[in-house]
Amino acid sequence: MTSAAFLALVQMGLAPAWMVAIVISRELAVTALRNFAYSRGVAMPASPLGKIKMVAQVSAILALILGDVYLPGFLVIGRAALWIVVVTALLSGADYFRRFSGLRNPGVADITLARSQRSDRKAG
Numbered sequence: 001m002t003s004a005a006f007l008a009l010v011q012m013g014l015a016p017a018w019m020v021a022i023v024i025s026r027e028l029a030v031t032a033l034r035n036f037a038y039s040r041g042v043a044m045p046a047s048p049l050g051k052i053k054m055v056a057q058v059s060a061i062l063a064l065i066l067g068d069v070y071l072p073g074f075l076v077i078g079r080a081a082l083w084i085v086v087v088t089a090l091l092s093g094a095d096y097f098r099r100f101s102g103l104r105n106p107g108v109a110d111i112t113l114a115r116s117q118r119s120d121r122k123a124g
Contacts (some may be wrong), residue, residue, distance in 0.1 A: 026093040049092035
């Protein structure tokens, strides 16, 4: 739904296409990564950055729509929120890829488990 709203904002001239392309590309990539991980039996929960991105997305969409039609001052808020969306999309996308690469390399994915086992061996 947010992707459709962003595409409409591009069509209305309220959001730059390159920003929306980054956001939608991140959504597709992260969805693919999460589905692949799930098919391997590993759940990849939403990251805190992803949740911040979602709040910024909803805020940007709302502010840009309201700013265009009713409250011109909201355009500034919407544009600022859109920048937050792009930055958090890039950061959270990178975080998902980092976590996914850890899943592909068992030595990295199990580092917390390995640390706890090592400390158990030292204590025992």
